[in-house]
Amino acid sequence: MNKKIFIIGLLLLMISYSGIKIFAIDNLIFQPNLNGSIENDHIPPQQKNDPSNNPIIGPIKRTKAGKAIITQPTSKLVLVNKNRALPADFRPTNLTIPNIPFPFEENVPKKQVRPIVAQALEKLFTQAKQENIKLAGISGYRSYQRQKNIFNYNVRRKGKKEANKTSAQPGESEHQTGLAIDVSSPKINYQLIEKFGETKAGKWLANNASKYGFIIRYPKAKKRITGYQYEPWHLRYVGRKHALKISSNNLTLEQYLQQG
Numbered sequence: 731m732n733k734k735i736f737i738i739g740l741l742l743l744m745i746s747y748s749g750i751k752i753f754a755i756d757n758l759i760f761q762p763n764l765n766g767s768i769e770n771d772h773i774p775p776q777q778k779n780d781p782s783n784n785p786i787i788g789p790i791k792r793t794k795a796g797k798a799i800i801t802q803p804t805s806k807l808v809l810v811n812k813n814r815a816l817p818a819d820f821r822p823t824n825l826t827i828p829n830i831p832f833p834f835e836e837n838v839p840k841k842q843v844r845p846i847v848a849q850a851l852e853k854l855f856t857q858a859k860q861e862n863i864k865l866a867g868i869s870g871y872r873s874y875q876r877q878k879n880i881f882n883y884n885v886r887r888k889g890k891k892e893a894n895k896t897s898a899q900p901g902e903s904e905h906q907t908g909l910a911i912d913v914s915s916p917k918i919n920y921q922l923i924e925k926f927g928e929t930k931a932g933k934w935l936a937n938n939a940s941k942y943g944f945i946i947r948y949p950k951a952k953k954r955i956t957g958y959q960y961e962p963w964h965l966r967y968v969g970r971k972h973a974l975k976i977s978s979n980n981l982t983l984e985q986y987l988q989q990g
């Protein structure tokens with residue numbers, strides 16, 4: 731009899747102890763959820779600042795892996811970066827080759843931009859020529875497939891970790907919008923290097939691009955915001971009104987759009 735009571739007592743003690751434990755674990759799991767901190771802590775810091783709800787930029791879709799996919803890729807103010815990718819099947823319509831100098835002859839897709847960008851580029855280049863500034867187009871439109879080929883090539887050459895550092899994942903390049911173009915000058919042998927920013931042509935471009943609707947998309951010392959090093963050669967069309975505001979206030983596109 732005593733033995734039975736002892737066993738029952740022991741069982742009761744074990745059940746109540748494990749009950750407390752389960753309760754304690756439940757608290758641990760669910761308590762942080764009540765104030766939402768678990769969810770926030772799982773979002774990478776860059777995504778916390780992601781202005782996805784800004785009506786100008788438009789809503790995003792999330793893939794199963796949590797990657798944000800842009801739903802309004804044709805917008806003139808579309809924000810493409812390492813947190814916001816373009817859909818794989820997005821290709822702008824009516825891509826055209828602007829009437830500006832290129833240092834190569836072939837009519838390849840990378841000469842193309844959207845018609846509105848071609849017009850603005852032609853005006854920008856005409857003004858540059860009048861002021862004896864020598865510029866050339868290097869690389870405009872870049873398809874999703876080409877981005878994929880470049881990325882895979884870099885993975886084969888350098889390994890995935892290194893490739894992730896130096897090249898964009900497919901869909902994350904602004905060149906897919908047809909609103910971006912890399913430019914350079916004969917002075918530095920048409921290379922896309924930081925030194926371009928110190929050349930006469932590079933300085934002229936930084937001072938005049940906004941009048942024609944372009945911004946230097948990756949300014950110096952803004953990598954924390956844009957995700958990219960300084961690229962004095964990468965022009966992004968946003969239209970004259972926005973470009974003037976962005977450049978006169980020394981903003982990135984991310985900051986400008988976050989202001990609303």
Ligand SMILES: [Zn+2]
Nearest residue numbers: 910911912964
């Ligand atoms: Zn570029």
